[in-house]
Amino acid sequence: MTLAPTRIEATPERAPDMRLYESLVARVSRPARYSGGELHSVTKAWDAHEVRVALAYPDLYDLGMANLGLMILYDIVNRRDDALAERVFSPWTDLEALLREHGEPLRSLETRHAVRDFDVLGVTLQYEACYTNVLNLLDLGGIAVRTADRAPEDTIVIAGGSGALSPEPLAPFIDAFVLGEGEEVMREVVDVVRAWKRDREAGGLPRIELHRRLAGVPGVYVPSVYAVDYHEDGRVREVRPLDGAAPGRVTRRVVESLEPPLTKPIVPFMEVVHDRATIEIQRGCTQGCRFCQAGMIYRPTRERSVDEVVRAAGELLDNTGYDELSLMSLSTTDHREIVPMVNALMDAYGDRGLKISIPSTRVDSFSVEVADAVARGKKHTLTLAPEAGSQRLRNTINKLVSEENILTAAENAFSNGWTSVKMYFMVGQPTETDFDVEEIVRVASAVKQIGRQHIGGRARVRVSTSNFIPKAHTPYQWVGQADPATLRRRHQILREGCRRAGVQFTWEEPEKSLLEAVLSRGDRRVAEVIESAWRGGAKFDSWSEHHDWSVWQASFEEHGVDPAFYAYRTRDLWETLPWAHIHGGTEPSYLRGEWMKTLNEEITLDCKRDPCNVCGMQTLDGDCRHKIAELVQMKVDGDSTQKERLMQERERLMMLPVISAP
Numbered sequence: 001m002t003l004a005p006t007r008i009e010a011t012p013e014r015a016p017d018m019r020l021y022e023s024l025v026a027r028v029s030r031p032a033r034y035s036g037g038e039l040h041s042v043t044k045a046w047d048a049h050e051v052r053v054a055l056a057y058p059d060l061y062d063l064g065m066a067n068l069g070l071m072i073l074y075d076i077v078n079r080r081d082d083a084l085a086e087r088v089f090s091p092w093t094d095l096e097a098l099l100r101e102h103g104e105p106l107r108s109l110e111t112r113h114a115v116r117d118f119d120v121l122g123v124t125l126q127y128e129a130c131y132t133n134v135l136n137l138l139d140l141g142g143i144a145v146r147t148a149d150r151a152p153e154d155t156i157v158i159a160g161g162s163g164a165l166s167p168e169p170l171a172p173f174i175d176a177f178v179l180g181e182g183e184e185v186m187r188e189v190v191d192v193v194r195a196w197k198r199d200r201e202a203g204g205l206p207r208i209e210l211h212r213r214l215a216g217v218p219g220v221y222v223p224s225v226y227a228v229d230y231h232e233d234g235r236v237r238e239v240r241p242l243d244g245a246a247p248g249r250v251t252r253r254v255v256e257s258l259e260p261p262l263t264k265p266i267v268p269f270m271e272v273v274h275d276r277a278t279i280e281i282q283r284g285c286t287q288g289c290r291f292c293q294a295g296m297i298y299r300p301t302r303e304r305s306v307d308e309v310v311r312a313a314g315e316l317l318d319n320t321g322y323d324e325l326s327l328m329s330l331s332t333t334d335h336r337e338i339v340p341m342v343n344a345l346m347d348a349y350g351d352r353g354l355k356i357s358i359p360s361t362r363v364d365s366f367s368v369e370v371a372d373a374v375a376r377g378k379k380h381t382l383t384l385a386p387e388a389g390s391q392r393l394r395n396t397i398n399k400l401v402s403e404e405n406i407l408t409a410a411e412n413a414f415s416n417g418w419t420s421v422k423m424y425f426m427v428g429q430p431t432e433t434d435f436d437v438e439e440i441v442r443v444a445s446a447v448k449q450i451g452r453q454h455i456g457g458r459a460r461v462r463v464s465t466s467n468f469i470p471k472a473h474t475p476y477q478w479v480g481q482a483d484p485a486t487l488r489r490r491h492q493i494l495r496e497g498c499r500r501a502g503v504q505f506t507w508e509e510p511e512k513s514l515l516e517a518v519l520s521r522g523d524r525r526v527a528e529v530i531e532s533a534w535r536g537g538a539k540f541d542s543w544s545e546h547h548d549w550s551v552w553q554a555s556f557e558e559h560g561v562d563p564a565f566y567a568y569r570t571r572d573l574w575e576t577l578p579w580a581h582i583h584g585g586t587e588p589s590y591l592r593g594e595w596m597k598t599l600n601e602e603i604t605l606d607c608k609r610d611p612c613n614v615c616g617m618q619t620l621d622g623d624c625r626h627k628i629a630e631l632v633q634m635k636v637d638g639d640s641t642q643k644e645r646l647m648q649e650r651e652r653l654m655m656l657p658v659i660s661a662p
């Protein structure tokens, strides 16, 4: 095994005033979170690079280091001769207290420069509960929290990730949001920043000029060049551009084919979440689960070939020393060559102890086959995600899984050496009744029974539930969330039922889900609430031990903002939504159609294997244009074989009612 050294340029200028910071870091728990210098981290000469980017993950290092997107952007920027990228993470409370006590700014891991010294701070918005951490990070880094308070030469704050597609709650704090996949647009943004720096230094340009330039980059949304008008009853009337450089609708960026996988990721000194090598084997998911934002905004699917994955895996294992490899994707077992891929990987690297992990599993016997191939004897817990207990509800949410699929998967698992099955369900979904929740108990009991038949008392079954959160850019973006009383009653049904069946049960508190619903579908007025909550002490809201609903409640009251307006209200299908000016890829007309299909209990097949559903992506992506051309041809030819095949597929899935084929 050959391990490449950490890349440190000959004269990396470390920040001159960092000694106090170093002494503070030495006093906190897990100082390795802040030390830098890991294998494959890149420390470039500060003064020799014109554009300096700090890439931030607004949560602990332990979580942020598992974010592949951040690692890809770090690599892209550091490959340039004119730019450098460093990392920064939210400090844990012990370091924050020391920084505030000593008036020290938060610094990067590589050269220890204060965050405010960078030209760009790029923040990943992975989930809404990190929004207070974003403000905390700006404040600790020495950057004005509000865009309007930043001078022309101040750090440019840019945010990306899924949260950027519903950006208004963070609009006053972020200079620009990057929508969609970052590989190409990141390079374009760095070019704009470099030109801006030169012109600003030569001509004293105001910051709004930077905003205009950024707004001209496709896929970049700059809130300061848009205004929001409201109806008297509080609904959004219009989000309108204020400047000729700002498009009426900003469209998410999509890379047509995936760039080569990252094979020299940073290897942490300490144990982190997902402590293993990772290869993205496929991007996007078109299964079309109607509650799932990722499945709607990361389209279409793009696969890597078996050869590319096997070659890259060899380099990764050589470069990192890991013996565990994660095949990452939104739905890994959906890759058309997943079994040959797993077998080829085990053939190539099995003799050096390779372990493969697959993060997401479909509910069918094929998935158990893949899980078997991956486990190679070391079987413990098989994870399945039926999402709903009754067939009716699974049809409405377009989870194309029959009860037979679930029970067969359990049968295969327990008869092949697995001792534990974990099942994910969502509570509070649109059209759900108490009966649908009782069905979860019935299915879990049946799975437990199968386990007992095969391995007796050793069989473990766990039901893990999340609460449904209506998300932007999904067919459920108009739907009101179930209120806490309803969620509590359904949790109670599950608690009692699972106890009777000897099944473990875990759930989420309704108030946390309420906050997430407000932040995920909020408008600009929610920004005031976020800022007050942060000033009141809210941070690490995704951590149960830190989340304090009373702080948020006080903040909602202070600003006269009713959380129910955002979370529980069902919107009219033609209401202007706070993200109406953001084109996530799927068109609202398609999403409305999917909502109507929910009400009619109709399904939509996966366009990866079946004809294009014309979701809106056909205007953005080459593969989709090809698929839609096939669809048109099929219609022209009146392709009856294809029609018949579709009908059979629907019957196989035991879906009702059967809908008319194209």
Ligand code: SF4
Residues within 6 Å of the ligand: 286, 299, 300, 301, 607, 608, 611, 612, 613, 614, 615, 616, 617, 618, 623, 624, 625, 627, 628
């Ligand atoms: S445009 Fe068609 S092929 Fe492309 S993601 Fe949408 S449904 Fe699938």
